[in-house]
Amino acid sequence: MARLRDVYKGARFYRLTVMGLPFKKYEKNCNFVDVKCDCGNEREVRVTDLGRPHHSISCGCYIKEIHRKLFKEKNPSRKPVICIETGEIFPSAREASKSMGLSNPCVHEAIKRKGKAGGYRWQYCSKERRRIGQ
Ligand SMILES: [Zn+2]
Numbered sequence: 001m002a003r004l005r006d007v008y009k010g011a012r013f014y015r016l017t018v019m020g021l022p023f024k025k026y027e028k029n030c031n032f033v034d035v036k037c038d039c040g041n042e043r044e045v046r047v048t049d050l051g052r053p054h055h056s057i058s059c060g061c062y063i064k065e066i067h068r069k070l071f072k073e074k075n076p077s078r079k080p081v082i083c084i085e086t087g088e089i090f091p092s093a094r095e096a097s098k099s100m101g102l103s104n105p106c107v108h109e110a111i112k113r114k115g116k117a118g119g120y121r122w123q124y125c126s127k128e129r130r131r132i133g134q
Contacts, residue, residue, distance in 0.1 A: 002050035007033055013050045014057035014087045015039070022047050037061060057087050063125060066091070081107060084121040096122065 002013060004022060011018040015038040022031040031047040041059035051057065066080050066089050078092040090096035093108040100107070100118035110117035111124060 002047055004031060004047055007031075007047050007050065015062055016045070016050065016058065018050075051087070062089070066125070079124045081111065081122050082125040084123055086120065089125060093122070093124075 002011075007018055007022050009018055009020055013035075016035040017038075019034040019036050019042070022033040024030070025032045032044050033047055033050070034042065034044050035050070036042045037059035039059065039061045041061070043059055069091070080089050080091055081093045081096045082089045083096070090099060090107075093111065094104055096107040097104050097117065100120075102118050106117040107122050109115075111122050115121075
């Protein structure tokens, strides 16, 4: 999660680049900022949502790419998982465990008990919320 002092013009959060200075909007204590995604889409996000998986790591294209990839593999039953700290996405909990050098159900177990596996927190990513124009 981004702190206000980390948000300046040109700062990057996964695929998003900050386009200007944070500004106040409807909610009194809430700062927003304009960002541009690597794919070219521009949007406005809450500063506190920046860099949070499922919130603002991209305009929505990141998750779409993962889904497209999974669809191509013709294995829609697998649920992709995302590493909360790094934002890295794996096609399944099993593959995430494997790439971390952990035994098979580690990542799945960590998600279930909201704990850590390999020193990281994980989440299933079936969708990215607050997408723009969808
Ligand atoms: Zn995008």
